[in-house]
Amino acid sequence: MQTSMTLEELKGMLIEKGIQPSFHRLKILEYLIGHRTHPTAEEVYQALSSEIPTLSRTTVYNTLKLFYQKGLVLALTIEDLEIRYDIDVSPHGHFKCLECGKVYDLPFPLSPAQRSELEGHQILEYHIYFRGICRECRSKQHPA
Amino acid sequence: MQTSMTLEELKGMLIEKGIQPSFHRLKILEYLIGHRTHPTAEEVYQALSSEIPTLSRTTVYNTLKLFYQKGLVLALTIEDLEIRYDIDVSPHGHFKCLECGKVYDLPFPLSPAQRSELEGHQILEYHIYFRGICRECRSKQHPA
C-alpha cells in the first residue's frame, strides 16, 4: 500500500490507461492513492479545493468518471445514492458502517466468483457489499 | 413463486411485520409479489397510478421505505443511484445488464457468508452484485 509516489510514477499510471496526465488529474490521482477511504467526489473536491482554489466541482466529477471508465478505479454504490471511488481495483469486498459511515475493505470470502460467465451472462464487474455496525462503533456502544 | 394471493394473505404478511394494512400498502405489496422485476419506486408508481389515480408518489416512496425498514423487502443499490426493491428476502445475488437494464436473480455462489460477524464487524446485510451483458443481449449481438 504505497501512499506517496513521484510525479513521473503518477504520470505513468495515467498514460498506461490512456488518460492524458493533466495537472488536475494528477492531483486527484495522488489524492486517491494517499487516502484509501473510498471518498466521494465531494470529499475529493473539499480536500483539494484549498490547495487548488480554482478547482471546479465539475472537474472532479468528470475526472473520477473518466478514471472509472478507463478502469483505473472502482466505483462503489454501496449505499446512500452516492458513488465512492477506490484506487484499489483488485478483487475485494466492502463493509459500510451504518453508524459512522466508514467503508472498510474486506477480503473476498470466496474465489469461484472470478468467473467471467454465469448462467450465460457475461460478467464485467463483481461487487460484494456488507452493511452493519463496525468494530469500533460496537466497542463504543458496549464498553468493556 | 406465488404470483397472486388473497386479500387476507396480503394483510397477514403486513401484520406479521408490524405494518398496518392500509389500502395503498396492500396494493403496493400485491404489485411487488406479482412483478418480481426489482422495480424502482417510480416504476411501482407508474404501474399503479392508472388503477389508483389519486395515488401519490410520496406514498409509494414512504411505503417502500417502510417495507424495507420492517424487513419485508430488500433494497438494492446496484447501480444508477436508484433504489430497487425485492420482495424476495432470501439470500441471493443480482446481475444487472448494462445493455437492457434488467436485473436478474442469481444463486449465491457461496454459503459461508451467512455469518453474522466478520473481522469484528456486525453484519446486518449482505449483497452480491454483478454487472455485465445478459444472455439475451449477448445472443442479439452475435446472432447464431
Next chain:
DNA sequence: ATTCACTGTGCAATCATTCCAAAATCAAGA
C-alpha cells in the same frame, strides 16, 4: 499569430428521494 484539440469552469438542469404542513381517513369511546 492562428488554428485545433483537449481540458477546465461555472452555472443551469436533471433525477431520485425526502421534508413538511395540511387534508383525509380511521378507530374507538362517549
Next chain:
DNA sequence: TCTTGATTTTGGAATGATTGCACAGTGAAT
C-alpha cells in the same frame, strides 16, 4: 352517531448527487 386523537396520504417545495452545456483557458503545431 358525534368527537377526538392517531395514522395515513397528499402534493408541492427542498435537498443532494450528478450531469449537460456553452464558454474560456491552455498548449502544441503550423
